[in-house]
Amino acid sequence: MEGFVNPRRRSLTRVKGYKGGERSTEDTDDLSSISVGETMSNPAPDLSWIHLTNNLHHDVYPAIDPRGALKGSCRGKSVLVTGAGRGIGKAIAVAFAHAGAATIVLASRTLSELEGVRDDIASLELDRQPRVLIQATDVTSEESVRALFDTVEREHVYIDVLVNNAGHLGKTPLVHLTDPAEWWETWEVNVKGTYLPTYHLLKSIFSSNVVAPAPVTILCTATLSGPYSRFGFSGYQPSKSAINRFAEFLNAEYEDKGVRAYAYHPGGVLTKLALEGMPPETFNTIMIDKPELAGGFCVFLSAPGKYQDTDIFKGKFVSANWDVDDMVKKGKEMAGDDRERRWLMTKVLVF
Numbered sequence: 001m002e003g004f005v006n007p008r009r010r011s012l013t014r015v016k017g018y019k020g021g022e023r024s025t026e027d028t029d030d031l032s033s034i035s036v037g038e039t040m041s042n043p044a045p046d047l048s049w050i051h052l053t054n055n056l057h058h059d060v061y062p063a064i065d066p067r068g069a070l071k072g073s074c075r076g077k078s079v080l081v082t083g084a085g086r087g088i089g090k091a092i093a094v095a096f097a098h099a100g101a102a103t104i105v106l107a108s109r110t111l112s113e114l115e116g117v118r119d120d121i122a123s124l125e126l127d128r129q130p131r132v133l134i135q136a137t138d139v140t141s142e143e144s145v146r147a148l149f150d151t152v153e154r155e156h157v158y159i160d161v162l163v164n165n166a167g168h169l170g171k172t173p174l175v176h177l178t179d180p181a182e183w184w185e186t187w188e189v190n191v192k193g194t195y196l197p198t199y200h201l202l203k204s205i206f207s208s209n210v211v212a213p214a215p216v217t218i219l220c221t222a223t224l225s226g227p228y229s230r231f232g233f234s235g236y237q238p239s240k241s242a243i244n245r246f247a248e249f250l251n252a253e254y255e256d257k258g259v260r261a262y263a264y265h266p267g268g269v270l271t272k273l274a275l276e277g278m279p280p281e282t283f284n285t286i287m288i289d290k291p292e293l294a295g296g297f298c299v300f301l302s303a304p305g306k307y308q309d310t311d312i313f314k315g316k317f318v319s320a321n322w323d324v325d326d327m328v329k330k331g332k333e334m335a336g337d338d339r340e341r342r343w344l345m346t347k348v349l350v351f
């Protein structure tokens, strides 16, 4: 085989390292020399078309501020947040506390982190402290999620808002360098971990009702980068695209039964997940949003006083970066016309 050149071999840009924030690269055609976890890069396509509004936000702003315009907007409501121990989930739990939620249920695997969030909420200056329930939960385990909902039922909590926030990114090598167990874990946490809490919530409501007694909001955490094939993200990005379709199904099956489902992007936030999985060159470019942006946006989507505006987006993908006033205006203009597009776009050739 000496002298044989595989005609399918092409060179790739390999990231050698980062010095002083600068990225150095080399072209290589030797994929076998690239170690697991090594950063590979491919150019990001122009994704500006993704944004519904020109006005984009990176931090909480007056229209979605749970301590300002949305203060008290979720008074009396019960909220369950998965992945609530840190990062975006923690900010969402705090936002609902400011918005007046009566009960906040916090779930993730690390009990000490949940205790920390419970203490943080207890130290907030609020008109009324919410009841906070915490339970160590693995969202990929049916037994564990069932136990969580058993607690919820035992405590007579009727969930009005479910935020499916728990997520996993992990290491991001090319497909042939992945660890099969870790690649699948990404799907399990992101997809099964969204399905199981949703399943148990819907089961608890519809086993005794034909229509939900009060509107129930289900927020499923997706990502803006769904339609982009970033090298190394073969587990993460497709699993998040699946969440968009799941939200579409929730809307199709339950819209007329009082359930409001959304797939949403929380922003690019430099959390543990991002620090461990995102390429360092994105830290100052994409991962520039504050977790409070997602907190305010989730409250905005869940506040009864905003249903009239946000119902237009049921079953669709929305981004926390979008200015909500412009988003609602555009949504009303476009409702029902042929500019509506599905997120999970598969390229097809049409003859």
Ligand SMILES: NC(=O)c1ccc[n+]([C@@H]2O[C@H](COP(=O)([O-])OP(=O)(O)OC[C@H]3O[C@@H](n4cnc5c(N)ncnc54)[C@H](OP(=O)(O)O)[C@@H]3O)[C@@H](O)[C@H]2O)c1
Pocket: 082, 083, 084, 085, 086, 087, 088, 089, 107, 108, 109, 110, 111, 113, 137, 138, 139, 140, 164, 165, 166, 167, 168, 169, 189, 193, 221, 222, 223, 224, 265, 266, 267, 268, 269, 270, 271, 272, 273, 274, 287
């Ligand atoms: N950061 C971003 O820029 C960004 C962008 C788009 C989407 N997202 C999504 O936003 C969500 C929150 O992520 P984050 O950035 O805030 O990351 P993070 O700070 O690492 O938080 C992830 C949370 O998910 C929990 N979790 C992970 N696996 C779990 C499991 N099997 N069962 C229960 N809980 C589990 C973690 O707690 P334990 O490990 O203790 O279980 C933690 O509380 C994720 O769905 C992520 O994909 C993030």
